[in-house]
Amino acid sequence: MAHIVKIIDGFSFMPREGQNLLEALESQQIEIDYQCREGFCGACQVDLVDGEVSYDQEPVAFVPAGRVLPCCCRATSDITIEIPESQRKTG
């Protein structure tokens, strides 16, 4: 079942079936920093304000409390995320 992703200071949307969170954000033209897209580097992390995600595979990168790695997780409930200013790609 699809869950709603709400972005603080942004909008809410429903990811398509099979998309991880990074792919879901990209499909909404929301570009964030990433490198490996496989849970190794930790570059993509965003704040998980509310809700739950699950990882396809436990990430190798250290994930600080309250943060998630969009490149390798999916929402398992409705979630609210905050994309830190430093994570947003600019023009």
Ligand code: FES
């Ligand atoms: S892009 Fe490397 S952990 Fe997400």
